[in-house]
Amino acid sequence: MSGWRAPGYTESKELGSGGSGRVVLAFHDATSTPVAIKYLSDELRADQEFLQEFRAEAQLLGGLDTPYVVSLYEYVEGPGGAAIVMELVDGIALRALLRQEGATGPEPALVVLKGSLLGLAAAHRTGVVHRDYKPENVLVAADGSSKLVDFGIALRSGTKGAVAGTPAYMAPEQWNGRPASPAADVYAATATFYECLTGRKPFGGENFAELAVQHIEAPVPLEQVPEPVRELVRRGMAKDPAQRPADAAAFVAELEVIAGSAYGDDWEERGQRRLAALAAMLPLLFPSAGPAAGTVDLATTLVRRGGRHLTRQGMLAAVGGLVLAGLLTFAAVASGEGPRQTTANWTGETTRATPRGTSDAPGTAAPPGSPSPGQSPSPSQSVSPSASAGATDVTATPTAPTPTTTASASASASVTTTPTASPSTSTTPPVIVSEVSLTSLAQTGAFGASATIRVNTGDKRPVTVTVTWYTSDAKGELGTSDGAQTFTRNGSTSYTFTANHTFPRGGGCYYGAVATTDPPAGNGSSWQQILTRQCVIT
Structure with a gap:
């Protein structure tokens, strides 16, 4: 990969990488909004078909308005690279x-x-x-x-x-x-x-x-x-x-x-x-946790163009499932592609997304982070995209259909993409939670349990604490979840409180509890397990 970076963003860490490129966690300079940026590799960017597909992926993302698909913030392309800037989902594959x-x-x-x-x-x-x-x-x-x-x-x-x-x-x-x-x-x-x-x-x-x-x-x-x-x-x-x-x-x-x-x-x-x-x-x-692995698993997406095989992250060049066409009489592989858009003749200028509601005229693109008129800013802290269209565990991926990008084949070759979202103008860094501790767990009554939780934070803004309860028949194993409770605390930098739970009659011999916070604590989570009075382990 070249040293090119999407302007207006500061990278924090790599979430995943592969043959088709890499995905990084970054922050929008003007608003501090966390985003995921998917960069196309230099090798694939040099292939006009792959570059066109990358643009099309951004178009698809921009055309979807649903909470069940990762949102597009903007598409950025210049002489040094191409990138899709997306909502960051703080989640796991x-x-x-x-x-x-x-x-x-x-x-x-x-x-x-x-x-x-x-x-x-x-x-x-x-x-x-x-x-x-x-x-x-x-x-x-x-x-x-x-x-x-x-x-x-x-x-x-x-x-x-x-x-x-x-x-x-x-x-x-x-x-x-x-x-x-x-x-x-x-x-x-x-x-x-x-x-x-x-x-x-x-x-x-x-x-x-x-x-x-x-x-x-x-x-x-x-x-x-x-x-x-x-x-x-x-x-x-x-x-x-x-x-x-x-x-x-x-x-x-x-x-x-x-x-x-x-x-x-x-x-x-x-x-x-x-x-x-x-x-x-x-x-x-989670992307919000410590250093990312930085690699992805073996990709399994198969791609073929005409008579030549192309690879997306980790693919076997001439072996893959496309050779299957020559091995199986019933697998009729189509070498033709559907209709494609004409690739514009790009100049040396960087092309950026234009937030909805702003002028599409060259040189009038709104600055990154400008919310759409009538649209409230949406600082989402969710998503890890994937560095390849193939496969990955450690990463997440952008998503979306429906063309909203128009490319001009003129000498100036301006491009405007209408995103469905833009980085928030009001986001502030999340409160730092240094530690969450489940300091005690005790049985209360025949089927009850009480847990004491302590949380330390960097300032007095709100923090959410989730206590998830488990029953198990094996020591050291959480077993089956039996529900969760959520608590919100604010106004201090240290909180100690109690959570109580009643388990079903005839549950496991061990009761367990896991405490986590949002934003995630520096130590991740804390848990304890106790042997209940109705069970005797010999």
């Missing part, structure tokens, strides 16, 4: 959570599926197909909410592009090179839902050929899927796209009926609390 914790259980899995399906639905309404839905591209925030990221290989619905996607989640028609359709996103989302429910992918082929056969021909193994949601999995992963819900919005409607019937009206609240508790156990993976 679903992949990291699954790797650490395994199956989430039905209600959290339904919450993840619904949130990301709502993100897909926003894309589908604009005629865009994501094509790479997978756990790496779903972020779980500290409050248990989720966002969909990385539209790096998205296509217009009905476009017959190259075979692309992540093999473990690709719909049968994707393997066969058929035109992009929302039903393929429904399939991938259901495959991810299956993994949340069971802790494993639907099919375990060891190579591309095996996976292709399994996704195209093999029945979905439903034995490990909880019975109440088997119909969701069966419908969502039907081999024939015509037998699946037509798009993400239709699938959400089915999900809500089944979830409410099987788990009650408050299933979503319980599922989100459980997700928040699982995420809280991995505090060091």
Whole structure:
């Protein structure tokens, strides 16, 4: 990568990197708003097709207005580089959570599926197909909410592009090179839902050929899927796209009926609390935590252009799933691409996004951070984007469809992008929480427990403390979450308070509690566990 940096931002640390570029945590100089900046690598920027795709990704992001997809702040391009500036989600990739914790259980899995399906639905309404839905591209925030990221290989619905996607989640028609359709996103989302429910992918082929056969021909193994949601999995992963819900919005409607019937009206609240508790156990993976790993896992996105193979982060140049076309008679790989925009002839000037409501005339772009007229500033502290359209755990990714960028092929080649958000003009650095300590945990009554929590902060502004309760039959293991309580404290720099909880009759032999804060504390979190009086361990 060159030393070029998006002007107007100060970088803090790298969140992830790969063959297609890198993602960094940065702060907007004028407002101190935290953002995630995705830089395209120098090698891919020199390839006009990849550069055009990068611009298109920014266009897609700018065209989506939904809390379930990471927001675009601005697109920046100059002689030295290209960058997408996005909302920073302080969360972790679903992949990291699954790797650490395994199956989430039905209600959290339904919450993840619904949130990301709502993100897909926003894309589908604009005629865009994501094509790479997978756990790496779903972020779980500290409050248990989720966002969909990385539209790096998205296509217009009905476009017959190259075979692309992540093999473990690709719909049968994707393997066969058929035109992009929302039903393929429904399939991938259901495959991810299956993994949340069971802790494993639907099919375990060891190579591309095996996976292709399994996704195209093999029945979905439903034995490990909880019975109440088997119909969701069966419908969502039907081999024939015509037998699946037509798009993400239709699938959400089915999900809500089944979830409410099987788990009650408050299933979503319980599922989100459980997700928040699982995420809280991995505090060091949050962008707001300590140094990032700076690398990403092996990418699995497959890309082919005509007769030449291109690589996105970590791909095997001539081997990948595209060679599969020559190995499997049923995998018809399309070498043609859908319609593309004409690339503008760029001059040496830097092109920046123009916040909505400002003049598009050259030289009149509003300064970064200017809010749109009638639009309140939105300092979001959520999202880690991904450095490649391929795969990653440690990073998050931008997301969005619908063109809102116009490029002029004239000598001046001005570009204006209409973002859906801009860095806030009123953001201040968050309060520093130096430490959170769960100083004591004691049983109260037959099924109750009381925890004492101490929090030290750098100033007197508000801090949120979450105490998550657990039951377990094993010493040293948190076990199953039994809900959480949230407390807000302000006006001092040191707080000590008590949280009480009643566990269900017949719960585990051990009670546990985890204390976390927002903003995150310097020590991450604190927890204790006690052996209850009703159990005797010999």
